[in-house]
Amino acid sequence: MAADSLMQTSQQDNSLNWWMVIAIIELIIIIALLFSKNKADSKKRSIKKQVMEEGKIDYSNIIASSFGAETLYKELIRKCHPDRFASDEKKVAIANDISERLGKYKHDLKKLNELKEEAITKLNISI
Amino acid sequence: MPSIVNIWTRILEWFQDRQDRSRLIMGFNKAAREAFVQGVAPVQLEARISKGERAYKHQFSNPFNSGFRIKAYAGQQLSKNDTINIGAVVLANETLVRQLVVLGFDTLEVHSDVGNYGCRWQLHDYIMIGQ
Numbered sequence: 252m253a254a255d256s257l258m259q260t261s262q263q264d265n266s267l268n269w270w271m272v273i274a275i276i277e278l279i280i281i282i283a284l285l286f287s288k289n290k291a292d293s294k295k296r297s298i299k300k301q302v303m304e305e306g307k308i309d310y311s312n313i314i315a316s317s318f319g320a321e322t323l324y325k326e327l328i329r330k331c332h333p334d335r336f337a338s339d340e341k342k343v344a345i346a347n348d349i350s351e352r353l354g355k356y357k358h359d360l361k362k363l364n365e366l367k368e369e370a371i372t373k374l375n376i377s378i
Numbered sequence: 379m380p381s382i383v384n385i386w387t388r389i390l391e392w393f394q395d396r397q398d399r400s401r402l403i404m405g406f407n408k409a410a411r412e413a414f415v416q417g418v419a420p421v422q423l424e425a426r427i428s429k430g431e432r433a434y435k436h437q438f439s440n441p442f443n444s445g446f447r448i449k450a451y452a453g454q455q456l457s458k459n460d461t462i463n464i465g466a467v468v469l470a471n472e473t474l475v476r477q478l479v480v481l482g483f484d485t486l487e488v489h490s491d492v493g494n495y496g497c498r499w500q501l502h503d504y505i506m507i508g509q
Contacts, residue, residue, distance in 0.1 A: 282385070295438065296391070299480040303398065308474050310409030315418050317464040358470035 309361070316360040323363045328353050330378055331370050345373050399481050403427065406448075414453065421453035423464070430485040434500040440482030446501075447487040456490040461497050464488045469504045476505050 331349045336342035349370055356362035367378055406425040414422035430445030448464060450456045456464075465488045469475060478486070479501050489496035 299438070302476045302480045305473050305476065308402075308405070308471065308477065310406050311413060311418075313406075313467055313471055313474065314410050314413040314423065316467045317423070318419050318421075318460075320467065321463055358467045 312359065312361045316358055320358050320360045320363055323360065323367065324353060324357050326378060327363060327367060327370065330376055331374060336374065342374055349374070395481065399427065402477065402481060419453075421450045421456060421460075424449050424451050428485070428487060430483070431498060431500070434484040434502065436479065436484055436502045438480050438482055439484045444483055445485040445487055445498075446478055446483040447489060449489045450491045452491075455492065456488075458495075458497075461488045461490060465497055465499055469499060469501075472505070475501055479505050 328350065331346050331353065333343045333346040333350065336346050349366055352366055353363070356366065370376060371378060403425050406423075410419065410423040410425070413419040426447045426449065427443045428445030428447040429443060430439075435444065448468070465486060468486060468488075484501055485498055486501055487496055487498045
């Protein structure tokens, strides 16, 4: 009886060792995969770092622009149309410049407000 | 053979990523709440992370949740024009789009409060990373 139990224990020890070997191999494979992914991701990480340092986002302006930019843009593009200043060449040039920038900042309320002030001052119009 | 430091760095980066994503969402939601309270916006918008669209995946995409969803919660109903306008404003902000992309988002969704209709855009179409 005692000899049988001793045999069983030694067999269990052997099987335990095999499992340990398999576990170690798995661990090595996982670590190797992690390392290879790490290398591939290094470029992505540098791009991410660069983009995240680009600047702060003005969320308030984004929210305000979502509901106010379109109306202001339509009004400005109508009132700053170069054809309205056909008699004054200087004003036509300014109106052209403002119209061009209006198209660029169509969805940015802050920029549109700046352009509005510029239009009031330079084109002498009321908005 | 990778060092323990490398693995540790990757774990830290994963947490950093999560933190950056939630910071962006929280920043947007805070501004939306303030705009609604001050009367600047007629609707309270809320940004959330959604599943996203598989077809829009890019190399930075998060494997599970890659959608940036903006939903109207309080105030008036969003019309289709409002929905498109909100999306256009977000997409016009190049810095925001670039940050969304590197943080693993690939889909921008704008939804109204009621029903399932909404609009979605592929963020990758609006950036110029690495070009």
